[in-house]
Amino acid sequence: MRILVTGAAGFLGSHLCDHLLAEGHEVVGMDNFVTGNRHNLAHLSGHQRFSFIRHDVSNFIFVPGELDAVMHFASPASPNPNSPYGYVNLPIQTMKAGALGTHNTLGVAKHYQAKFILASTSEIYGDPQVHPQDESYWGHVDPLGERAVYDEAKRFAEALTLAYHRFHGIDTRIVRIFNTYGPRMRLDDGRVVPNFIKQALQGKPLTVYGDGTQTRSFCYVDDLIEGIYRLLLSDEHRPVNIGNPHEMTILELAETINTMLENPAPITMLPKRRGEGDPERRRPDISRAKKVLDWEPEISLEEGLKKTLPYFQDHLGDL
Amino acid sequence: MRILVTGAAGFLGSHLCDHLLAEGHEVVGMDNFVTGNRHNLAHLSGHQRFSFIRHDVSNFIFVPGELDAVMHFASPASPNPNSPYGYVNLPIQTMKAGALGTHNTLGVAKHYQAKFILASTSEIYGDPQVHPQDESYWGHVDPLGERAVYDEAKRFAEALTLAYHRFHGIDTRIVRIFNTYGPRMRLDDGRVVPNFIKQALQGKPLTVYGDGTQTRSFCYVDDLIEGIYRLLLSDEHRPVNIGNPHEMTILELAETINTMLENPAPITMLPKRRGEGDPERRRPDISRAKKVLDWEPEISLEEGLKKTLPYFQDHLGDL
Numbered sequence: 054m055r056i057l058v059t060g061a062a063g064f065l066g067s068h069l070c071d072h073l074l075a076e077g078h079e080v081v082g083m084d085n086f087v088t089g090n091r092h093n094l095a096h097l098s099g100h101q102r103f104s105f106i107r108h109d110v111s112n113f114i115f116v117p118g119e120l121d122a123v124m125h126f127a128s129p130a131s132p133n134p135n136s137p138y139g140y141v142n143l144p145i146q147t148m149k150a151g152a153l154g155t156h157n158t159l160g161v162a163k164h165y166q167a168k169f170i171l172a173s174t175s176e177i178y179g180d181p182q183v184h185p186q187d188e189s190y191w192g193h194v195d196p197l198g199e200r201a202v203y204d205e206a207k208r209f210a211e212a213l214t215l216a217y218h219r220f221h222g223i224d225t226r227i228v229r230i231f232n233t234y235g236p237r238m239r240l241d242d243g244r245v246v247p248n249f250i251k252q253a254l255q256g257k258p259l260t261v262y263g264d265g266t267q268t269r270s271f272c273y274v275d276d277l278i279e280g281i282y283r284l285l286l287s288d289e290h291r292p293v294n295i296g297n298p299h300e301m302t303i304l305e306l307a308e309t310i311n312t313m314l315e316n317p318a319p320i321t322m323l324p325k326r327r328g329e330g331d332p333e334r335r336r337p338d339i340s341r342a343k344k345v346l347d348w349e350p351e352i353s354l355e356e357g358l359k360k361t362l363p364y365f366q367d368h369l370g371d372l
Numbered sequence: 373m374r375i376l377v378t379g380a381a382g383f384l385g386s387h388l389c390d391h392l393l394a395e396g397h398e399v400v401g402m403d404n405f406v407t408g409n410r411h412n413l414a415h416l417s418g419h420q421r422f423s424f425i426r427h428d429v430s431n432f433i434f435v436p437g438e439l440d441a442v443m444h445f446a447s448p449a450s451p452n453p454n455s456p457y458g459y460v461n462l463p464i465q466t467m468k469a470g471a472l473g474t475h476n477t478l479g480v481a482k483h484y485q486a487k488f489i490l491a492s493t494s495e496i497y498g499d500p501q502v503h504p505q506d507e508s509y510w511g512h513v514d515p516l517g518e519r520a521v522y523d524e525a526k527r528f529a530e531a532l533t534l535a536y537h538r539f540h541g542i543d544t545r546i547v548r549i550f551n552t553y554g555p556r557m558r559l560d561d562g563r564v565v566p567n568f569i570k571q572a573l574q575g576k577p578l579t580v581y582g583d584g585t586q587t588r589s590f591c592y593v594d595d596l597i598e599g600i601y602r603l604l605l606s607d608e609h610r611p612v613n614i615g616n617p618h619e620m621t622i623l624e625l626a627e628t629i630n631t632m633l634e635n636p637a638p639i640t641m642l643p644k645r646r647g648e649g650d651p652e653r654r655r656p657d658i659s660r661a662k663k664v665l666d667w668e669p670e671i672s673l674e675e676g677l678k679k680t681l682p683y684f685q686d687h688l689g690d691l
Contacts (some may be wrong), residue, residue, distance in 0.1 A: 144535040152471040152528060177515060195510045196496060197611070201531040208513075209471060209528040212520040216463040292516070296486075 055079040055223040056122050057167075059110050059158060060127030062089030064237045065172065065274070066229070069126060070094070072278045074102055081116055087146055088129045088138045093237050110154035111146075114161050122285060125158040128207075129173075132200060133243025134326065139309025144202040152213070159217045162225075170226040170285055171214045173292060176204045177229065180332040185300075187338035188229065188292045189309050202341040211292065218290055231296025231337045234357065235274030236364035240371070246271060249307055250358075250365045253314040258321040265304030265322065270336045272297035273357030276350035283346040295336035297350045306354075313358055374398040376439050376486075378429050378477060379458040381408030383556045384491065384549070384593070388445060391597045393421055400435055406465055407448045407457045412556050427636025429473035430465075433480050441487040441604060444477040445472060448524075449493075452562025453645065461533070470525025471532070478536045481544075489545040489604055492611060495523045496548065499651040504619075507548065507611045508656035534668040537609055545603050550656045553676065554593030555683035559690070565590060568626055569677075569684045571627045572633040577640040584623030584641065589655045591616035592676030595669035602665040604657030615656035616669045625673075632677055639682065 056073055060066035061082025066089065070080050079102040082094060086107070097103045110115065110127045128150040129140040155171060162169035178186045179194035194204045197254040211227055219224040234246035241251075251258045272295070280295035301309075307320050342348045352360075375392055379385035380401025389399050396420040401413060405426070416422045427433065429446045429482040447469040459466040460489035474490060497505045498513035513523045530546055537544040553565035557680065560570075571578045591614070599614040620628075626639050660669045671679075 076441065107575045144539050145532075146534050148528070148535060149475070152532075153475065156468070179510075191498075191512060191514045193510060196530050197534055202535055205524070205528045205531040208515045209467070209524045211515050213464075213467050213471075213526040215516055216467060216521055220463050 054121035055081070055119060056124060057081045057083060057116055057161065058084045058124045058126060059154065060089060061105065062086060062091055063091050063126060063130070065233065065277070066126040067093035067237055068082050068235070068274050068278050069124065069281065070097065070103065072159065072282055074100065075114055075146040077284070078102070081106060083108050083110065084127065087143065090237070090239065092214065099191070099295070110157055111149035114157045116161060120161065120165040120167045122170070123158050123162040124170045124172070124285070125131050125155060126172040127154055128172070131242045131244050132203070134199065136241060136243030138239060138242045140203040141199045147202045148206045151203070151210045155210040155213050159183065159214065159223065162223050163217065163221055168224045168226070168285065169214065169217070170228060170281070173208055173211050173227050173229045174207050175229055175231040175294070175296065175335055175337065176333070177208050177211065179204060181335065184334050185298065185336040185338040186294070188341055223337070227291055227292040228281050228284055228293050229294045230277065231272060231294065231335065232269050233272045233274055233277045233296070235361050240365060240368055242253055245269065245303060247365070249310045250361065253316040254365060256316060256318055258318040259307040259311060260321050260323050261303055261307055262323050263325040265307070266302050268300045268302050268334045268336065269306070270300045271306070271354060272299050272350055273352040276352050280342055280346060280348045283348050287346055289345045291341070293346065294337040294339055295342055296339065298337055298339055299354070300336045309354060310358065313355070329348070373440035374400070374438060375441040375443060376400045376402060376435055376480065377443045377445060378402045378473065379408060379491070381405060381410055381412050381423065381538070382445060382449070383412070384552065384596070385679065386412035386556055387443040387554070387593050387597050388443065388600065389416065391601055394600070397421070400425065401493065402427050403446065406462065408650055409556070409558065422646070429476055430468035431476070431554050433476045435480060439480065439484040439486045440479040441489070442529050443489045443491070444474055445491040446473055447491070448522070450563050451522070453518065455559045455560060455562030457558060459522040461519045466521045467525045470522070470529045472586045474529040474532050478533065478542065481542050482536065482540055487543045487545070487604065488533065488536070489547060489600070490529055492524050492530050492546050492548045494548055494550040494613070494615065494654055494656065495519065496527050496530065497654070498523060500654065503653050504617065504655040504657040505613070507613055544609055546611040547600050548611050548613045549604055550591060550654065551588050551593045551595065552593055552596045552615070554680050559684060559687055564588065564622060564625065566684070568629045569680065571687070572635040573684060573688055575635060575637055577637040578630060579628040579640050579642050580622055580626055581642050582644040585621050586623050586648065587619045587653045587655065588625070589616050589619045589691065590625070590673060591669055592671040592679065595671050599661060599665060599667045602667050606665055608664045610660070612661050612665065613656040613658055614661055615658065617656055617658055618673070619655045628673060629677065632674070
């Protein structure tokens with residue numbers, strides 16, 4: 054297939070490009086580098102089946118040649134208000150990537166009669182009142198909250214994707230991505246895994262906000278990309294959760310990383326951050342992915358962290 | 373003030389134009405006539421302070437001359453899946469009016485440093501789990517439901533409006549409009565008040581879907597427009613519910629209309645319609661409007677229906 058990947062220079066987008074190329078496909082990458090990192094694509098320079106278009110998806114998209122699939126992965130994605138890459142600090146760009154970008158990429162899919170995958174998110178569940186979250190849950194999102202710029206944009210993007218499926222007959226997919234980690238996350242993007250690894254590598258105390266009992270479920274990027282690839286090959290039009298259902302507290306995560314990295318510094322507990330939308334619990338119900346994609350994550354947290362560490366060690370000097 | 377009103381040929385938009393002109397303002401109306409009706413503006417033809425631009429708000433908007441305010445009222449608004457004007461039958465247009473249209477009209481407000489009012493809706497509360505709904509309620513919306521094309525578009529539009537306020541300093545307002553009725557509703561738009569009046573005028577049985585115990589609160593259009601006008605003149609940036617808190621069952625409404633119109637036909641109970649999103653109850657908490665706008669509705673249902681009837685009698689032959 055010839056596949057357009059938007060957000061190709063991002064954490065997930067670049068791994069996706071690698072996987073698609075490894076599977077023998079031709080990839081057209083697109084990014085505007087607002088949060089994407091050109092170094093993530095440097096190794097693809099000169100690849101015969103890879104080309105790149107620098108472009109903002111919120112403007113009309115033209116891709117020369119035929120396309121068999123469009124994968125819309127462009128968006129700021131870090132919830133951390135203290136990071137320059139956090140979507141709360143890029144509110145208009147985030148909303149444009151989600152709404153205008155989805156509209157434009159759906160337009161490309163419609164033009165070429167190509168498959169379409171929307172990268173959606175567990176954030177559409179907001180601060181969930183049911184646990185774990187399966188795909189039928191409506192979510193619990195504050196439309197006026199600081200995180201609404203991301204959450205509402207993705208909810209809108211899902212509804213628009215489904216509308217194109219129902220009314221234009223576009224062959225769409227929606228993946229709801231839960232917390233993921235791995236190489237190529239920005240060390241300063243502010244999400245908890247890179248933050249902890251960075252602090253541990255620097256021998257600093259790991260900073261936990263709140264009492265540390267809030268839980269998360271972390272999926273290693275290779276597992277996630279495999280799930281998304283299977284979704285691309287499937288005929289599933291309904292949203293599919295892709296994530297790791299192994300739930301742990303933030304404090305457990307901190308302790309695991311400190312142990313692995315032999316960081317002697319103690320864990321520092323800080324008051325809950327601004328940004329009331331930080332959910333207490335988040336864990337995917339992956340029954341649908343198991344059933345329709347025969348997919349479940351295979352890489353344990355310890356293995357995944359081991360695969361992640363070299364990248365962070367190499368890039369610690371960039372900060 | 374010189375004011376741009378989008379959706380000017382719609383039910384609410386046209387009443388808004390009339391009110392603004394009566395208050396001495398200059399009005400630029402805009403509509404693409406997807407659901408708007410040119411007859412609603414016919415009486416303004418030749419008005420010295422009224423001009424009109426036929427334009428789709430989902431495309432870039434250019435308005436020559438200065439503007440002091442932008443009021444974004446363009447959108448399909450009928451939830452009835454059996455009406456050609458129902459938003460479930462105009463899904464892409466509805467999502468574009470809500471997302472691209474709000475983005476474009478906010479752009480106009482930003483360009484002219486004009487005030488901005490978004491016409492939002494009680495639909496952002498979805499099928500509410502608290503009752504009545506005040507502005508702090510997060511809502512309960514199915515992002516994949518048939519009504520999501522309207523609900524999610526309006527939730528996105530609110531979040532985008534607030535983002536422009538917070539990050540671009542635009543002087544924005546958000547009005548959450550509850551059920552409204554009055555002259556210039558389309559007889560065939562499928563909403564319950566015009567539907568019942570039409571049936572009663574034709575001497576036919578009024579059709580109630582479900583058991584008729586679902587409740588609604590109906591605001592007469594003049595009350596609503598007065599509330600919106602006060603919001604325009606206020607400094608309130610938070611969303612404000614505007615609607616009539618007098619709650620009644622659909623069955624009570626049917627009986628009131630049958631009595632007023634001396635319709636001898638019995639009420640027909642039909643199974644609940646397709647479109648699972650039809651909420652059981654909806655009633656505004658208008659404490660904020662009372663407090664910050666000193667506004668509450670003054671026109672009773674009986675009075676409002678009396679003011680509405682002549683229009684429907686005049687237009688019964690159009691069907």
